[in-house]
Amino acid sequence: MSRSRDSQESRFLFFGQLPEAEPMNKQIEKHRAEVDSLDGQLLCLLNRRADLARQLGGLKRNVGLPLHDKRRELEILDRLQQYNSGPLDNPSVERIFRLIIRESRRLQAPSTSISVRTSQAPETKEDEVMIINMREGASEQEIQHVIDRVKEAGYQAHVTRGTERAIVAAVGSNGRRHELEALAAAPGVAAVVPISQPFKLVSRQMKAQRTVVDVGDVEIGGGTFVVIAGPCSVESREQLFSTAQAVKAAGARLLRGGAYKPRTSPYEFQGLGLEALRLLSEVRKDIGLPVVTEVTSTENVDLICEHADMLQVGARNMQNFALLRRLAKVDKPILLKRGPSASVREWLLAAEYLLAGGHRDVVLCERGIKTFETETRNTLDLAAIALARDLSHLPVIADPSHGTGRRSLIPPLSRAAAALGADGIMVEVHPCPERALSDGPQSLDLEGFSKLMRSLAEPLRPMSE
Ligand code: PEP
Ligand code: MN
Numbered sequence: 001m002s003r004s005r006d007s008q009e010s011r012f013l014f015f016g017q018l019p020e021a022e023p024m025n026k027q028i029e030k031h032r033a034e035v036d037s038l039d040g041q042l043l044c045l046l047n048r049r050a051d052l053a054r055q056l057g058g059l060k061r062n063v064g065l066p067l068h069d070k071r072r073e074l075e076i077l078d079r080l081q082q083y084n085s086g087p088l089d090n091p092s093v094e095r096i097f098r099l100i101i102r103e104s105r106r107l108q109a110p111s112t113s114i115s116v117r118t119s120q121a122p123e124t125k126e127d128e129v130m131i132i133n134m135r136e137g138a139s140e141q142e143i144q145h146v147i148d149r150v151k152e153a154g155y156q157a158h159v160t161r162g163t164e165r166a167i168v169a170a171v172g173s174n175g176r177r178h179e180l181e182a183l184a185a186a187p188g189v190a191a192v193v194p195i196s197q198p199f200k201l202v203s204r205q206m207k208a209q210r211t212v213v214d215v216g217d218v219e220i221g222g223g224t225f226v227v228i229a230g231p232c233s234v235e236s237r238e239q240l241f242s243t244a245q246a247v248k249a250a251g252a253r254l255l256r257g258g259a260y261k262p263r264t265s266p267y268e269f270q271g272l273g274l275e276a277l278r279l280l281s282e283v284r285k286d287i288g289l290p291v292v293t294e295v296t297s298t299e300n301v302d303l304i305c306e307h308a309d310m311l312q313v314g315a316r317n318m319q320n321f322a323l324l325r326r327l328a329k330v331d332k333p334i335l336l337k338r339g340p341s342a343s344v345r346e347w348l349l350a351a352e353y354l355l356a357g358g359h360r361d362v363v364l365c366e367r368g369i370k371t372f373e374t375e376t377r378n379t380l381d382l383a384a385i386a387l388a389r390d391l392s393h394l395p396v397i398a399d400p401s402h403g404t405g406r407r408s409l410i411p412p413l414s415r416a417a418a419a420l421g422a423d424g425i426m427v428e429v430h431p432c433p434e435r436a437l438s439d440g441p442q443s444l445d446l447e448g449f450s451k452l453m454r455s456l457a458e459p460l461r462p463m464s465e
Contacts, residue, residue: 046100050107057108070214073101091306098331106360129195130155130180131205132168135188142188143168149186153179165190197391199348201355202362207393213333213361215310216290218253220333220363221395225456226424228292228397229449230256232439233269234276242431243446244287250450254310255280255289256426260296261438262316269437277307284309292335292426298326305332315339315367315402318350328357335426337365337399344384348392364388364396365426368403377405377442380413386420395423401442407433410444411452419460427452 060066080097081090088096132146143159146168150157154175160167170180177194184192195205212222220226229252234240244255259276261269272279280291290309295301296317304311310333317323318339327334334354338347347364354362366385368378380403388396398417400410414425430436430443444452 049100050104053104054107060108068105070217076101095305095331102331128171128173128177129200129206130170130177131193131195132170132180132183133190133193134166134168135190136165138166138188142186146183146186146189149183150180153177155180197348198345199352199392202348202351202392202394204391204393209393211360211362211393211395213363213395215254215292215333218290220397221423225418225422226254226397227252227453227456228254228256228424228426229429230291231258231430231436232401232428232443233258233261233271233437234279234293235272235437237279237282239431240279240283241287243429244283244289246431246446247429247449248287248289250446250453252289252449252453255283255287255291256312256428257291257293258438259293259304259307260300262294262296262314263438274303277304281307295323295327298323301326301330305330308332310335310363312365313337313350318342318347321353324350324353325357328354328359330359333361333363334359335363335365335397337367338369338381338384340368340370340378342369344387344391347384348388351392351394362394363423364392364394365399366396366403367399368405376403376409378403380404382413382416382420385417385422389421389423397424397426398422399426401426401428401439405442407442407444407448410442410448411455414452414456415460418456 077094077097080093084090084093132150134143134146143166147157147159150168150170153170155170155172158169158171160169181192183189193205195203197203200206210221213220218226227247229243229247229250231239231243234257240257243257247255257276257280259271259273259280261271263270277293280293283289284291291307292310292312293304293308294312294314295304296314301311301323311327311330312335313320313323313327315337316339318337319342336347336351336354338344339350342350351362351364366381366388368376368380369384371379373379380398380400382398385396385398388394398413400413400417404410404413410427414427417425427449428439428443429446429449430440431446433440433443433445436443
């Protein structure tokens with residue numbers, strides 16, 4: 001009660017008492033000064049909050065508590081929305097505070113990534129990064145010695161102190177590399193690893209632990225094979241609800257459904273847009289599956305964030321750099337599909353745009369590439385799944401629907417993806433594929449999907465058979 005009265009009073013103070021006769025420019029100046037002063041206060045408050053979060057991280061580590069407490073985060077968001085008296089609406093409040101919470105979480109966790117010049121990171125192709133991994137328990141003196149030697153060799157040194165060990169990243173293009181390599185023999189050094197690939201933040205060398213991406217209450221990359229299923233396009237309430245119910249019952253953890261469809265021909269079904277987003281929101285609430293849907297342009301990012309739990313960057317947009325830069329700032333996990341003509345390197349560089357812009361929750365999706373083969377729509381590049389998991393710490397899933405274009409090939413390729421270590425699959429499912437407005441031939445019907453799920457639970461054929 002008193003909080004809402006306070007906020008009304010403060011609004012009255014800031015905006016309600018301008019004399020009628022005051023010239024317009026004066027009023028604007030006054031408002032601007034007020035805005036600047038509020039920004040300063042907000043910044044102070046945010047930094048105080050960040051400082052507390054960092055201290056909290058240390059306390060939690062000391063008593064062995066997990067850093068990430070999802071329940072508490074949801075409580076914070078709920079409370080704020082209950083107290084909110086506008087003019088910001090609740091979705092905006094949620095978006096802003098999710099971002100604040102995410103940044104606090106980042107401060108709590110011992111970082112293993114180096115600080116890069118984010119605005120330039122993807123372009124610094126000529127830059128080489130060498131990582132000097134210090135041994136567990138290396139002394140401050142040993143770390144300082146390495147830093148001094150890195151500088152002497154003509155590189156910048158970026159130090160990251162993790163809970164167990166420190167790493168020193170040597171960045172630059174004009175240094176003497178052999179002097180860095182020689183540091184392998186320096187006291188306290190475990191290994192010197194070059195990161196000469198252009199992708200750095202997504203690289204496995206930069207971060208040895210695999211990234212786990214949370215989508216609602218589902219973890220992708222945490223060791224469980226996650227199945228995402230649903231129609232290519234959202235077509236109607238009936239179609240979406242019956243599919244969602246069936247895929248959930250069969251064991252899918254996330255629902256997919258296109259609202260904005262990037263179609264090769266302008267005469268094909270382009271998606272229901274906002275109507276589809278509303279249906280996705282409804283089904284998420286009623287059936288309880290987090291939803292993933294495609295974002296096709298920078299213009300609909302905010303709108304889609306209001307309705308979806310995860311944003312898909314489609315194959316055709318993998319190198320839409322304006323979109324990637326914009327998405328780097330959203331507080332929703334991203335599913336990044338590989339372009340049909342993109343190399344693995346280009347795919348990882350697209351992910352680098354997201355990470356360099358500040359995002360961390362990115363899942364890669366192999367969905368088939370163009371080859372000379374005409375019997376399948378695309379060629380699902382299984383080797384690329386294994387390679388991407390080798391080169392990067394990000395989770396990787398397979399899309400055997402787009403990867404083959406043929407319903408009959410979905411089960412064998414799903415099993416192949418599981419066998420080679422993929423973190424999950426995304427499959428198109430439709431209650432009546434022959435009536436689907438898009439991608440019917442590569443969609444399983446409801447019974448076909450539940451058969452697929454049963455087959456994924458079966459053990460692989462033993463070697464001796
Ligand atoms: C989709 O998932 O429906 C889609 C259009 O996929 P892609 O971008 O891989 O073609
Ligand atoms: Mn499709």
